[in-house]
Amino acid sequence: MQNVKIKYYPNPPVVEQNITFELRGTIMEKVTSGRVYTSVYFNNFPPLKETYDFCYILSYIEDIQCPVPAGDVHYKYAVFAKNSILPGNYSATFTLTDQMNDEVLCIKLGCEITE
Structure with missing residues (x-):
């Protein structure tokens, strides 16, 4: 993936509010399947x-289906930060691999979630 831009808001995220994530970029080759590997650290x-x-994850984002054609993409997804989420420092890595197990995208983010 090229020309990747990621943002989330509100920044910082707040417990008991929606956190909206947006990803824009260009997929260079069609993705017919793959895996998303996640690692999330808290403090x-x-x-x-x-x-x-x-493909299962995509089905939750604006009802997008596999295969994902090559070209420009814009994904937007909101998730509610439940009150069971502890305030503190979070860091995460998300790695997407395609049907050939080639890495398509690696996202590393960090934030502090406040009350």
């Missing part, structure tokens, strides 16, 4: 690591 505690099916 430097050992990470929560999960792997998800890329």
Whole structure:
């Protein structure tokens, strides 16, 4: 993926409010399937690591389906920050691989979630 721009708001995220994420960029080749590998750290505690099916995750974002054609993309997704989320410092890495297990995108972010 090229020309990637990511933003989230509000910045900083606030517990009991929506956090909206936007991703823009250009996919160089069609993606028919893949995996999303995640690692999330809270206040430097050992990470929560999960792997998800890329096409399954996409189905939650504006009802997008696989395959994803090459070209420009704009994804927007909002998630509610439940009151069970602890305020503190978070860092995360999300890596997307395609049907050939080639890395398409790697996102690293960090933020402080406030009350």
